Every structure is written in C-alpha cells, then in structure tokens.
Amino acid sequence: MSQQVTAPVLPPPTPTRRKPLFSLDNRYIAPAFITCILLTGHLTFGILESYWKTLLAIVTSILLELALGQIFYRKWIHPASAYITGISVGILVRSPAYWPYALCSALSITSKYVLRVKGRHIWNPSNFGISAMLFLAPETVASLSIQWGNYLLPMLVIWALGSAIIWRLRRFHITGIYVASFIAFAFLRSWMTGSPWQSEIAPITGPMYQLFIFFMITDPKTTVRSKRGQCLVVFLIALLEMIMRLDQIVYAPFYALFIVGPIAILVEIWMDSRRANAAQLTVTQ
Amino acid sequence: MTGNRVAKGFLVLFFVALLATPLVMKRVSGGRGSDRAKVDAKTALARHGFYLEEVSHAAGINFVHHSPKLDSKLDPIMPEVASMGASVSIVDFDRDGWPDIYVTNSAIGSKNALYRNMHDGTFKDVASEMGIADVNQQGTGVSMGAVWGDFDNDGYEDLFLIKWGRPELFHNDHGHSFTRVTEQAGLPSWINANTAIWFDYDGDGLLDLFVGGYYSEDIDLWHLTTTRIMPESFEYAKNGGRKYLFHNLGNGKFEEVSGKVGIDSRRWALAAAAADLRGTGHPDLFIANDYGVAELYFNDGKRFHEVGEKTGVGFIPKSGMNAAFGDILNQGRYAVYVSNISEDGILIQGNNLWVPKEGTAGDTIQYQNLARDFGVELGGWSFGGQFGDLNNDGTLDLYLTNGYISLDRNRSYWYDFSKVAGGNSTIIGDAKNWPAFEGRSLSGYQSKRVWLNDGAGKFVDVAQAVGATDTYDGRSVALVDLWNRGVLDVVVANQNGPLLVYKNTVAPENQWIEFELEGTTSNRSAIGARVTLFWNGQQQVQEVSGGCGFASENDRRLHFGLGKNAQIQKAVIRWPSGKVQTIEKPAVNQLHKIKEAA
DSSP states (O other): OOOOTTOSOSOOOOTTSOOOSSOOOHHHHHHHHHHHHHHHHHHHHOOOSOHHHHHHHHHHHHHHHHHHHHHHHSSOOOTHHHHHHHHHHHHHEEOSSSHHHHHHHHHHHHHHHHSEETTEEOSOHHHHHHHHHHHHOTTTOEEOSSOSOOOHHHHHHHHHHHHHHHHHTTOHHHHHHHHHHHHHHHHHHHHHHOOOHHHHHGGGGSHHHHHIIIIITTOGGGSOSSHHHHHHHHHHHHHHHHHHHHTTOTTHHHHHHHHHHHHHHHHHHHHHHHHHHHHHHHHHO | OOOOHHHHHHHHHHHHHHHHHHHHHHHHHHHHSBOOOOOOHHHHHHHHSEEEEEOTTTTTOOOBOOOOOOOGGGGGGHHHHTOOOOOEEEEOTTOSSSOEEEEOOOSTTOOOEEEEEOSSSOEEEOHHHHTOSOOOOTTSEEEEEEEEEOTTOSSSOEEEEEEEESOEEEEEETTTEEEEOHHHHTOOSOEEEEEEEEEOTTOSSSOEEEEEEEEOTTOOTTSOSOSTTSOSSSSSOOOSOOEEEEEEOSSSOEEEOHHHHTOOOOSEEEEEEEEOSSSSSSOEEEEEEETBOOEEEEEOSSOEEEOHHHHTTTSSOBBOOOBEEEOTTSSSOOEEEEOOBEETTTEEOOOEEEEEOTTOOGGGOOEEEOHHHHTOOOOSBEEEEEEEOTTOSSSOEEEEEEOOBOSEEEEESHHHHHHHHTSOHHHHTOGGGSOOOTTEEBSOSOOOEEEEEOSSSOEEEOHHHHTOOOOSEEEEEEEEOTTSSSSOEEEEEEETSBOEEEEEEEOTTSEEEEEEEEOSSSOTTOTTOEEEEEETTEEEEEEOOSSBBTTEEOOSSEEEEEESSOOEEEEEEEOTTSOEEEEESOOSSSEEEEEOOO
8 A cells, every 4th residue: 555656657748738727746646535534534433543543653654664765775765655554554453552553554664675576565565564463463453344434425425536536547447347346246245145235245335445445456566567467466356355255254355465466466577577588588589 | 675685684584573573462461461270269269369159050040031032024133133131230129138139031021030139148039029020021122121229219229121112110119019100200102222320410319310222212123114223334323212311300200301401312322320420419421332432421410511522432433332430540530441342353442441531630531541551451242341349459340241142153243244334324224234143153152351450550350260251141240249248249141141140259358348328318229429438548439320331230339348457547428419428437347337417
C-alpha cells in the first residue's frame, strides 16, 4: 500500500493546454484520498481506536522510510508512500496495544528494503506487514473487518471517489477485474456451500475491502507492468482468495495478495531477464 | 541499494528482530498475567489466599438452563439469536438473614427457580409454591433476567422479571408468596429486554425501574413478520429496543418517563448499572450496549444527560455485555468494567476497565480504559463480571465468565460471522442473509477468569489455580456470602448449562466486615446507599446495587475484605436521602445491620 503514486502514468500536458483551475500532483492523490477516508470514517463513526495509535503508525512509517532512504540511497525519500503505509496500518490494524501499530509499520517499511529481487521489492509493504502481524500475533492483533459503519451512503461515496481516482491513475482495470471476479466467485461459493449469496457478497461491501481494492492491489510498485498481466494477476488473487474462503480463512484477501503478488513479480523479473538475455544474444550475434 | 554490506547485514538483523517481536511480547505478557497451573486446594490457599469448590449438587441445586426456541424463520442461526437468558440474582426474599438464589430459564414452558437457603449448606427450590416459577408460558415470552427491589417499602424484596416478552412485576407478600402486579403497575405489554435495574433516581425514597431494550419491542420473536430484526451494523447499530424509566408513583403504579428525563436511545442494551460516580448524591446510569458504544447518563436528580463521548467511555464502539463498578485502587472512586469480545486473530475488542483520570472529578470527570495496563483486557467472548474481594485481602478482585456458543468443538462459525458482520446494513440486518450455524461453535468452551487484584494496579488470572475450571457458556455472575461465613461465594448461570455454585474457602487470617443496610427515609432496600470504609490507612467505597454485571444482582449486603490485623477507623454511610451516618470502629469479622437514622 505504500505505492509510489508518482508513477509516470499520465502523459505530460501539452503546452497549448490551459492549466486547470485546480490540479493536484498525482503523488498526493492517494494520500489525500486515504486521508479523506480516515477522516470521514473517524468523524462520522469513530473508526480509530485512538488518534495516538494511528499517529504512532504514521510517524514510525515516515521516520523509518527517511532513515533507511538516507542509509541506503543517501537521499530523503518522499514521505507520501510511507504516509500511506502508516495510515493504512493505522486503519487496518486493530489492537488494544500500542506496539503492534509501530511494529506493523516498521515491518512494512523495512520489508521494502530487505525483501528485494533485482532491485524491486516484491511484497506490497503494508500487505506484508499486516499479514505478518495477523500470522505472528493473532492474540493481540486483528484487522479491520467490521469496525466501520455498515451504511450504504459512506460506502457509495468512497467507492465513487476511489473509482474516479483510480481511473485517473489509469489503474481502474485492476480494481474492476478484481471486483467482478470477487462477485462471480461469491456466487460460485454460494452455490457450492449453500450459504446465502448476500453473505458471500457481504465482505466486499465492508471497509476493509475499500482499502484493499483501491490501495493494495493497485500499488504500482508491486504489480506487474503490463495491463494484461495486471488483469491476470488480480484475477488470480481473487481466485486464490476464493479457495481460501472455502477453507474459511477470515483474512483471505490479505493472504491471497501476500502469496500471488510476489510470485507475479518474480515471474515478471524472470521473463524480463530471459528477454534481456535473448536481446543480448541477438546483439552479440 | 547502495549501502555497504555491514548496513545491509544490520538491516536484515533488524528485520528478523521485528519479526520475532510478537513472539517475545507473547512470552512476556503470558508469563506475567496468569497462574494457569492447576493446583490443590491447600496450595491455592497458601498461594492466593482462597480456593473455590463447585458444590451445586451437594447443595441440592440441579438447575439447568434451556435456551428459547424462537420463530422457525430463525432456525439457521437459532444458537446465536437465542444465546441469552441464563441469569442469577441474589435476594433474601423471606428476610431470614440467609441469602437465597433466583435463576431464570428461557425455553417456553420451562420454569425459573427460587432456591431458598436452608441454613445447613443446602437449598430448596420454592419458586413453584411462591408463584414465580411458571413464568415462561406460551405467548408471554421467556425470562432473560431478574432484579429485586422493595418498591413499596414494606420490607420485602419484590421481583421484576426481565423478559423477551411480557415483563412481569411480582409483589412479595411478606416472604410467603408472590402476587403478580404487572398490569396494576402500568408496565408495557411487551419488551425484549436483557437488562433492568432498580434505583431511586430522583431521591424520593421510592425505587424506580430502568429497563433497557435489546430487540425492538415491536418484535414478537416467536411470530416474526420479517427476518429484518438483526442489528443494522455490528458496531454502530441504533435499531434496537427502546429504553424505559418507570418512575415509582408510590401507589403501586409506575409512570414511564424516559423521554421526559432525557433518556432516548435505541442502542442494543445488554447491561446497565447505577452508582453515584461524581459524589453528587444522585445515581448516574451506565449502559453497556451490544453493537455500539456505551452510554453514560449523568443524573442531576431530575434529568439525565448523556455524556458517554464527553467522558471517554462512549467513543469506541464494541460489544458491551457487562457493567460493574468497583473501587479497585481503594481510592474512593469507582472504575467501571465492561466486557466485550476477543477472539485470537479475528476480533480483539478487549474488555474495558474505565478508570477515572487523575485530576478529574465531578461533572468534568474523564475516564481512560486501563484494562490492558491492569491485565483484565482479554477474557474471550466475555459476559458477566463482578468485583468482589474473593480472598479478603482488602482489594477488589474480578470474576469474569465467558464463552458464547459451545457446540462442535472442531468447527467454528467465526468465519461466517466475520463475513456477514462486516457487510452492508441491508445484509447484516436481515437474519435470512446469515449462513446457517450447522452445529458449529462460536467462541465456545472458554476458560474463565478470576483476576486477583494486587492493589497496585495489576490483576493476575488465577482461575485454574483456584478451581474455577468450568468451560460452560457463562452469562451471569453473582457474588454472595451464601452461608454467612464472611467470604464471597460465586454463583454462575450458564446458557444451556447448569447453575454453578462455587463455595469459597479463604485463608482465615484475612479479616472481613459486612454491612446490611435498611433505609427509612431512603428506599428500604437501601439501593444507592454508599459505605466508605476506612481502615489501616486506606479506604474503600461500595454501594448497594439494584442490579449490575450482566443480568445479575449481587447480595444486597456489602462485603469488605480487610487483610490481616485490620484496624478499622470508621465506616461512613451516605444514604440516598443524603443523610450521613458514621459508625466508629466497627468490629471486624462480623455482619453489621444498620438502619438509616431517623
């Protein structure tokens, strides 16, 4: 979730085009959006356990990013990405204790610097952090699955706003394919298990998924580059999630992304490497 | 990455250390917070100062609770929607000086029981002959709890029966029988409630009655016209039952005044309790709500003002199921214990221990949740909890029962529960959208908690060590000195399970004192009377309650443990009328019967 939303996804403006009255650098769109979600959720429903825990997650995330950036790149890394990681941790982690918030942020940011292959970090940072916490500290940590209003209007607003932003960032196809796959698989699960279809659809109407589909699975740094590949990968995430759901795994989406995401990146790296070798061979010949 | 190898090495080590941190934290907190070793009674007595022995059968109590069976439209999720109703309340209904036990049953046709204390260690069910057994008849709903209060000040405790259905008020006819006076009293024909308390909110010397609705009162759970009866949200629901405040008019009639005095809520109330939290002389009202935030109503003697958010107790929504007050630090101030749900890896709400913040008092009092710091946070799917000094060491301990639905040990409903609970209100609010239970458990077979207070801000769970080893689906807990021995015994009502009586044996060197209060100007039950005991340079405050915990009522007599070599300076009684009575140097190890001075 600590995506670098500064990816050059938009064409540069032509010199003849007039500058719009209101414009926002792409790198600030995602942080602004997630801040809106946080504030709306908290001011209307009080979703945060405490301001301090969320602040702790954000501060830990940013400070660690700045420190590691200095140590390993000798530069100050723009904090937008770390901010998103921190705020995501602050929203998604639910624990009565303080330390899981700091630890989850630290794990998320550090994973970007440790778990790298050919210069790319292969896990979405906050997905890694949250999955690790859920796996390693289940007696202290849960994730946000229910602690948000179950009402229609906030959901529609967030979905509409999120879709518009993701569209602008040219990553709506990822979200779209995932949602379509989830719904199709929900009906399939309902048919297979006999559960009401509404109960299978229910999770995606909740807040956890709003963060998952708009931030995690669309992270430019940890998704493959080709559009077709992105569609395939996100479909596979939904497929694995469905299988996990049949096994009644509560945090199936996190774990599915945790497994499929890095594999997809590794496959892409391998294919890039093969292509590079082939190209080099051609040049040599 | 351009960093050198050393930096990379340190980074990897740092990363591994981060991954190992949860295991370290688990080990640290696991070793500190509990004594899980099962030991013999002698060792428990030496180590913890008491032990509990389950003696229900020996005491002649063989009561088993049965859940209601509601409309067949709810069959797929019947274990969940019919998961409450087991309750226990303590009363000396015949004024013989020995506490009796009233327990509720919840299946249509099942009978409640009133266990008369036979003074010889045994009890006898006299509910049928007293006329308060057969109260779960077809068409009238079923029992969810009971609270006792002498509403007509004739000296005998009367019974209000909390029901999903027709609430009932029984007048106690001098301990010989009970007369149903529901209609005369002017009570409504149907309320789906799980909590009620007696308290004199306006200080007129007559007990008033608060009733907190759970399901909406327009729902007959046996004849549903719709399956849209569930909460609209797991933590923000406001479509539950209404609240009632029945003002006692003094002629056997009550007037419903909730709206008039500022109580207007449709949250899903599960537990209510009243105590004077600000020292104003007026009882404030705390309501623990399922599917939402708690509510705290300050009482100015005429009107109530909801201050949950302002005081800090009503901001984070959880699944409140208990409300109990205790002066846990012997500072003359009450903490409030609210139980919630914690299930490893799925939902860690944590229970709340609301402790007044340093430097705040009166109308500006603020609370902070110190459950984690004190070690009383995680108790599984927690229900009833009560404060009481179980080992007579001079500090209040905490007994917590828990466990929601114990069916198939190997299959859990949690996945389906979490799936639907997170869904949109149109999904969660309709019972037909909930997957079938199919015999699965939901936080079942849980170990209970008996948290011993060290007096310095830490509680240690000793349940297994002292003999509280049952794993039934506990609901309601009442503390009472059943056999007038100067110790608090524990009675636990379990859903679909037996009533348990834990007889307490306490190290004899620890001393105690008890007070039995009777109002004259104040209500005769003395509900709301407050005793502050000063001994050995410390003080502890306790208040006579008309119902607290979850669907329960403790013994009306106040029990103080004193520790060793107690030198009591005085006991100061503040009656609901405002009168203050001081007992100088009351003797230890005895019950003091005190009547309000004229």
